[in-house]
Amino acid sequence: MRRIALSPADHRLAFAVLGVVALIPLGVRSEYWLGVLITGLYFAMLAQSWNLLAGIAGLFSMAPAAFAMVGAYTTGLLHHHLQIGPGVGVPAGAVVAAAVGFGLGRITLRLRGAYLALTTLAFSEILRLVIANSIEWTRGDLGLSVPGILGGAKVPILYLFLGVLAAYQALLLLLLRSRVGLFLLAIRDDEVGAVARGVDLVRYKTLAFTLSAAGCGVAGALFVHFLQLASPELGLILQTGLVISMVVIGGMGTATGPLVGALLVEVAAEALREVGVRHLLVFSALVILVGRFFREGLMGLLARLAPGARLVARPASDAERLA
């Protein structure tokens, strides 16, 4: 098998990347680029959440953007109808998204591969269409305006996003270094074998779905307070496509890959916008190339260039790669 497992060096590198991001506001003063970085951190959160589900547990979901939309609309609706602020709204967004994720995980337990992808795709489109069409509740495509946080200052918002992302990353580290991480990898690599060895499939698949949805929910809820607008566009399949591109380019199933992928893609997207090239044109081409020729993404490439760093716990041998 090609699969690479997460190594301690990989986890350390992930925190190092977050540390580097924390230093950026010291040098970059441009409001515009700080905004881009905040957006990058939002996507990093989604990418990391999706990676837990698709890269580590092997459940290819097409719903990360939908869960972000659930979080966004939880806080948006709480503010619009009950005047409840982000202090309650953001945690509520995480809880509601987790609950929806739990439900979706439960009902899709026996689906895999393309069937799971299609079901989650349908789920995410139903949700988006319902939100866009329930105009009396959600103001439809106009979106809900939500209050800003931290006085709208970019640097504190950036550190807030970074703090939440670091906390999520730490949670994943604890989880993946424990038996649970091994169970999830076992489910991904050989579901039948995992069950035969006594892994509680129902429990850990649902756990992966719930945690992943919670991560997306927090990200979505925080992000709309930054944008000050919650709109159904957050849940477009295109957004999911962007998240998948980021993780595939960075390296599926690694700890650092999704972070690096998300930040690089978001920054490159802005650079490409200035040249007048559609960013998804470039990234989708990269996704095809990565998928076709070097499936471990940037992290796999890095692991091969610097074998001494032990980024990969169990590198695939050449024989395995050709098999």
Place this chain on the structure above:
Amino acid sequence: MLIVEIVFTGLLMGSFYALMALGLTLVFGILKIVNFAHGEFFMIGAYAYTLLVVWAGLPQVPAMLSAVALGALAGVLMERLLMRPLYTGVIGPGALRDEYAIIVTFGLSLFLINLSHQVLGPYPVKGPDLVAVSRMELFGMFVSPHRLLASGLAVLTLALIVWLIRTTVWGKRVQAVAQNRFGAAIAGIDHARVSALVLALSGGIVALSGALLSPLFHAYPDVGAFPAVKSFVVVVLGGMGSIPGSILGGLLLGVLENFGAIYISYEYRDTFGFIILMLVLLLRPQGLFGERAREV
């Protein structure tokens, strides 16, 4: 009378759903993957037909044939460049194969959509009608002659494909590879060529749907989303890989959607298909006609 009309217009649309879903189900049958770039064949067909007539001034019929040829070519290229690893053993078994197929076809879909955005811009171009008359009366119902003719062509194509698969040597090779790729290879069938043929067929008939429906849905970069979604729904409803399933499922979806839009809610008409898709996948994953299979 109203009910007859709902059923009739539903069947007109359903004939296209059937044709597009047939393309998807053929590919699933032979490669055991869901092609997430399926809708982009539709986009290619719609653009090729529309632009050849509107910009190049070609008559409708050669433009339509060129659109079909272009769709088929896209299918062959896709098989050669991206689908080969699925059966040359580079990818590995089971879940890895599924993951590869989703990533590559979904990536291809995003790539083609953004490529046409970049090159042709976001503005929809209306496809030219095949018939000059805009509406006519048929048994007291008003229908568009173009849609009637287009549906007729769709049904003819369906029949042609079914005949090809059922009776010709190439069709039997397709059946053999769908049943057992290794067995077919041992029997001397060039399964890579058969796969290329199936993707060409799939690309061709979906591009034809795109050309025929371009007066209704126009040609623009994201036009492939709706045919892709309808094909997913139909193929799941009829059973993945089943040819009669996709035909009956397509007609059924056309009629059900029409009833839903009129009697339940017009705003939510797009959600019916997704709800059917989820319900079938959750309750009866093998679909109406699919065979129950267990993965080992």
